[in-house]
Amino acid sequence: xxxxxxxxxxxxxxxxxxxxxxxxxxxxxxxxxxxxxxxxxxxxxxxxxxxxxxxxxxxxxxxxxxxxxxxxxxxxxxxxxxxxxxxxxxxxxxxxxxxxxxxxxxxxxxxxxxxxxxxxxxxxxxxxxxxxxxxxxxxxxxxxxxxxxxxxxxxxxxxxxxxxxxxxxxxxxxxxxxxxxxxxxxxxxxxxxxxxxxxxxxxxxxxxxxxxxxxxxxxxxxxxxxxxxxxxxxxxxxxxxxxxxxxxxxxxxxxxxxxxxx
Amino acid sequence: xxxxxxxxxxxxxxxxxxxxxxxxxxxxxxxxxxxxxxxxxxxxxxxxxxxxxxxxxxxxxxxxxxxxxxxxxxxxxxxxxxxxxxxxxxxxxxxxxxxxxxxxxxxxxxxxxxxxxxxxxxxxxxxxxxxxxxxxxxxxxxxxxxxxxxxxxxxxxxxxxxxxxxxxxxxxxxxxxxxxxxxxxxxxxxxxxxxxxxxxxxxxxxxxxxxxxxxxxxxxxxxxxxxxxxxxxxxxxxxxxxxxxxxxxxxxxxxxxxxxxxxxxxxxxxxxxxxxxxxxxxxxxxxxxxxxxxxxxxxxxxxxxxxxxxxxxxxxxxxxxxxxxxxxxxxxxxxxxxxxxxxxxxxxxxxxxxxxxxxxxxxxxxxxxxxxxxxxxxxxxxxxxxxxxxxxxxxxxxxxxxxxxxxxxxxxxxxxxxxxxxxxxxxxxxxxxxxxxxxxxxxxxxxxxxxxxxxxxxxxxxx
Numbered sequence: 200x201x202x203x204x205x206x207x208x209x210x211x212x213x214x215x216x217x218x219x220x221x222x223x224x225x226x227x228x229x230x231x232x233x234x235x236x237x238x239x240x241x242x243x244x245x246x247x248x249x250x251x252x253x254x255x256x257x258x259x260x261x262x263x264x265x266x267x268x269x270x271x272x273x274x275x276x277x278x279x280x281x282x283x284x285x286x287x288x289x290x291x292x293x294x295x296x297x298x299x300x301x302x303x304x305x306x307x308x309x310x311x312x313x314x315x316x317x318x319x320x321x322x323x324x325x326x327x328x329x330x331x332x333x334x335x336x337x338x339x340x341x342x343x344x345x346x347x348x349x350x351x352x353x354x355x356x357x358x359x360x361x362x363x364x365x366x367x368x369x370x371x372x373x374x375x376x377x378x379x380x381x382x383x384x385x386x387x388x389x390x391x392x393x394x395x396x397x398x399x400x401x402x403x404x405x406x407x408x409x410x411x412x413x414x415x416x417x418x419x420x421x422x423x424x425x426x427x428x429x430x431x432x433x434x435x436x437x438x439x440x441x442x443x444x445x446x447x448x449x450x451x452x453x454x455x456x457x458x459x460x461x
Numbered sequence: 462x463x464x465x466x467x468x469x470x471x472x473x474x475x476x477x478x479x480x481x482x483x484x485x486x487x488x489x490x491x492x493x494x495x496x497x498x499x500x501x502x503x504x505x506x507x508x509x510x511x512x513x514x515x516x517x518x519x520x521x522x523x524x525x526x527x528x529x530x531x532x533x534x535x536x537x538x539x540x541x542x543x544x545x546x547x548x549x550x551x552x553x554x555x556x557x558x559x560x561x562x563x564x565x566x567x568x569x570x571x572x573x574x575x576x577x578x579x580x581x582x583x584x585x586x587x588x589x590x591x592x593x594x595x596x597x598x599x600x601x602x603x604x605x606x607x608x609x610x611x612x613x614x615x616x617x618x619x620x621x622x623x624x625x626x627x628x629x630x631x632x633x634x635x636x637x638x639x640x641x642x643x644x645x646x647x648x649x650x651x652x653x654x655x656x657x658x659x660x661x662x663x664x665x666x667x668x669x670x671x672x673x674x675x676x677x678x679x680x681x682x683x684x685x686x687x688x689x690x691x692x693x694x695x696x697x698x699x700x701x702x703x704x705x706x707x708x709x710x711x712x713x714x715x716x717x718x719x720x721x722x723x724x725x726x727x728x729x730x731x732x733x734x735x736x737x738x739x740x741x742x743x744x745x746x747x748x749x750x751x752x753x754x755x756x757x758x759x760x761x762x763x764x765x766x767x768x769x770x771x772x773x774x775x776x777x778x779x780x781x782x783x784x785x786x787x788x789x790x791x792x793x794x795x796x797x798x799x800x801x802x803x804x805x806x807x808x809x810x811x812x813x814x815x816x817x818x819x820x821x822x823x824x825x826x827x828x829x830x831x832x833x834x835x836x837x838x839x840x841x842x843x844x845x846x847x848x849x850x851x852x853x854x855x856x857x858x859x860x861x862x863x864x865x866x867x868x869x870x871x872x873x874x875x876x877x878x879x880x881x882x883x884x885x886x887x888x889x890x891x892x893x894x895x896x897x898x899x900x901x902x903x904x905x906x907x908x909x910x911x912x913x914x915x916x917x918x919x920x921x922x923x924x
Contacts, residue, residue: 245520245862254859271857280703286615287592288608304607306592307514307583308615309524313851316704318522318860324515346513347584433855436703 204363205374208296209354210402210409211389212429213270214445217396220253220268227391228272231355233341235327248321250352251388270397272388273298273319273352274432274440281311281320289349296402296441297354307347316433320351354399355386376404402441412443467904468744474643477897480740480889482647488890495883502876505869506581514584516869522862523851527870528582531877533843534724535575536622536695537717538836538881541725542568542629543688546636547681556753558903559745562896563736563885564729565633570884571728572626574877576619581873593619614698621687621694628684635676638663639898692718699846706784707776707791707850716768723758723765723808724839730754731832732885734825736894745895748823755822755831759813762835766809769842787853797849800841808838 228234228251237247251272258265275297281290282298289305292298312320326346329337337343340357344350362384363374372378379401389397400407416429428445431438468476509516519526545564549557576594580586593615595601601609609616641660648656663669696717699708730751737746776788791797812831815821822828848864888894909916 244515245522246515247521254857256859283610283612284614284701286610286613288610306588307585308579308589309583310613310615310698310702312521312524314702314704316855318854318857321521322514322524324519325513346515347588 205376205379206294206403207359207379208402209275209359209441210296210400210413211272211354211386211442212398212409212412212445213442214396214398215267215269216428216445216447217394218253218268218270219394219396220255220266221393222253223391223393224251224270224388224397225249225253227387228352230336231338231341231387232353233337233343235329236333244324246322246324248350250319250321250350252319269444270388271317271319271432272442273354274317274438274442275352275354277439277441278437280314280316280436280438284310284314286310295359297356298351299353299356300349300351302342302344302348302350305348307349309349311349316436316438320349323348323350358386359384376401376407380404380407409443412445416443466744467907470901473745473900473904474647474897476742477745477893477895477900478644478647481644481891481893484890485739488886492883492886495879495886498876498879499883502873502879505872505876509581509869510584510586516867518865518867518870520862520864522854522860523848523864525582525847525851526864527844527866527874528578530840530843530847531874532575532578532582533695533717533847534840535571535578535877535881536692537721537724537839537843538571538728539568539575539625539629539725540688540692540718540721541729542566542632543684544722544726545729546632547684547688550677550681551685554753555903555906556750558899559742559750559895560729560733560754561899562633562636563732563894564725565629565636566885566888566894567725567729567732567881568629569626569633570881570888572622572629573884574881576622576626577877579618614694614701617694618698621691625684625687625691628680628687632677632680632684634659635673635680636896636899637892638669638673639665640893640896643897644892689718692721699850705850705854706781707787707846710772710775712768712772712775716765716772719761719765719768720839720842723761724836726754726758726761727812727832727835727839730758731829731836734829734832736889737825740889742895745900748825751825751828752819752822755816755828758835759816762809762813762816769805769809783853783856786856786858787849790853791845791849797845801845804838804841804845806838807834808842 229237229248232250234248234250235241237249241247251270254269254271256267256269258267277292277296279290279292279298282292285291285305286308287304287306289301290298290311291301307322309322312318312322323344323346327344338357340361362379362382366372366374366378366382370378385399389399398408400409402410402413404410412427412429415425415427416431419425422430428447429443430446431440431443517526517528542565545557546561550561580589580594583589592609601607611617638660641656642663642665645653645656645660645663693714696713699705700710700713702708733746733754734751736742773788776784792801812835815827815831821831852862852864854860885894
């Protein structure tokens with residue numbers, strides 16, 4: 200435990216104009232967070248674990264088509280619909296602005312998953328299994344979840360904790376936004392993204408890379424007023440996610456047949 | 462014209478206690494068969510708990526399915542008890558008399574079956590017992606700073622259901638007191654002692670009768686709010702879910718309550734017909750009683766249909782893309798559209814067509830078909846609310862899904878019906894399913910009065 204905690208408010212910005220749908224984030228997340236291997240069966244049964252997933256949407260009619268990609272992970276909503284419905288407080292909001300899941304308190308009612316509009320909560324329908332060769336690759340910083348438990352993206356909380364510990368214990372530094380920013384604490388998906396479509400930082404950091412997007416979206420209710428390309432997923436549900444998506448109105452819209460791009 | 466004859470008290474006792482003192486030969490084989498089905502289901506549940514919930518058909522968008530459908534269904538059936546005994550008692554409907562006990566007992570057993578469902582549903586029952594089911598009874602694990610989340614409908618649920626279960630058991634026990642005493646006086650040995658203990662020193666003096674009647678009326682009045690709240694709270698499990706478009710509706714509480722009465726009263730009518738046939742209680746469960754239930758059901762069914770219709774109208778009225786997508790899944794995509802048609806037809810149109818015709822109301826076979834049809838329909842109603850809502854949750858079409866039940870789920874669902882039947886049969890073996898004293902009281906109060914040239918049945922009361 201760090202002694203001198205500062206109040207973080209973590210946030211992520213996803214630039215959809217940069218996303219190529221390469222799924223590197225999905226793989227990174229899979230290995231960082233001890234997710235079981237998704238077999239063909241688990242996809243057929245619709246029980247695949249993807250704490251971050253790339254949703255692919257086709258736009259337009261052949262041959263005039265475009266593929267659109269949206270990486271969707273837990274949005275860490277300020278007004279998270281999943282939180283009030285859990286009868287045992289297995290999911291709650293911590294003071295760092297993230298939505299956390301307590302695995303050993305979860306009883307598996309799956310109410311939170313029903314109430315999540317982004318469908319980013321995953322239930323362990325089976326006892327998770329890994330091939331023998333992968334047993335030694337499990338991340339020791341992350342709990343291995345047993346069956347009957349709900350799990351989801353944690354913004355790689357283990358990396359945040361390790362960053363804090365490194366600053367305070369190893370470097371003997373003072374824990375503040377500056378030192379934490381220099382540590383460059385990144386979730387696995389952000390680290391792995393080859394096009395830097397994902398940005399992760401502290402919203403409290405005035406000079407941080409995500410602050411201006413959150414300020415813009417928080418201050419301007421309507422998309423038309425915004426100075427950045429920012430928007431939130433399902434904004435009309437007033438869940439106030441801590442993840443912001445950036446999307447420019449399409450410069451090269453489909454000329455005929457397709458829907459309006461953007 | 463009075464239907465049925467007023468029999469001497471000894472005859473009433475002999476007839477109604479026949480199931481206990483002189484049980485029919487088919488009794489144990491049937492109970493054994495039902496018990497076998499229940500055991501198989503316990504095996505299936507054990508297999509599921511051992512292997513994980515993966516053996517069910519549930520998947521990512523459809524996280525709640527058959528078990529919760531069945532839970533809501535049995536909670537619904539349990540609403541018959543209060544409807545028939547409390548409401549009809551307070552409104553002094555005389556024809557309720559033979560139906561009350563069966564309805565109350567069905568309430569208790571269907572509630573007990575219903576509370577099994579969430580246990581199975583979570584996959585690790587011991588945790589659910591520890592965190593949820595003990596919440597209304599024993600102190601929570603406060604010492605370790607652990608609190609239940611009172612904002613969650615899943616905490617309201619056990620509170621409401623266990624309140625209902627407690628009050629229903631009390632209600633049955635109070636009504637049983639005089640009959641326990643009758644049994645105490647007609648048995649010997651250990652049964653005599655047990656009945657004696659349960660009769661709590663009932664002698665049948667006027668003071669005891671007064672208390673028993675006051676307790677019955679008080680409990681009827683006190684149970685009414687619980688009656689409304691239980692299924693409202695069960696419906697809030699769904700309507701508090703902001704993310705599922707078709708669930709998040711303010712109409713759900715009254716819609717569910719009236720639907721519960723609909724299925725519950727139908728179930729009681731069917732149970733009464735069965736009892737009449739198997740125990741030969743033709744003189745006690747008469748056509749007029751079934752007829753009365755059918756006429757009550759006509760009102761209930763129409764009220765239910767109004768709510769159903771409004772729910773659909775509200776869905777379309779908003780014209781939101783996700784709601785329309787969901788309704789189109791419900792109403793146009795196979796096989797859901799076929800289930801939808803079966804559901805509406807069997808819940809409303811088929812039984813209404815039967816109930817509107819007096820000879821059909823008085824034909825027990827046709828009435829049985831109507832009652833079973835209502836219950837099939839009401840089961841499908843919950844199914845068609847739960848699954849399509851989850852399968853088409855939001856406009857993220859990438860995450861749309863569907864549901865296909867696994868054999869484990871189907872076995873467990875069927876076994877709950879066997880379980881309730883078995884419990885009802887076992888109850889009829891130890892205690893009378895038709896209240897002796899209530900029948901006798903009705904016989905005493907029964908009279909005929911002249912209105913003009915016609916003689917009509919009437920009930921004479923002093924109050």
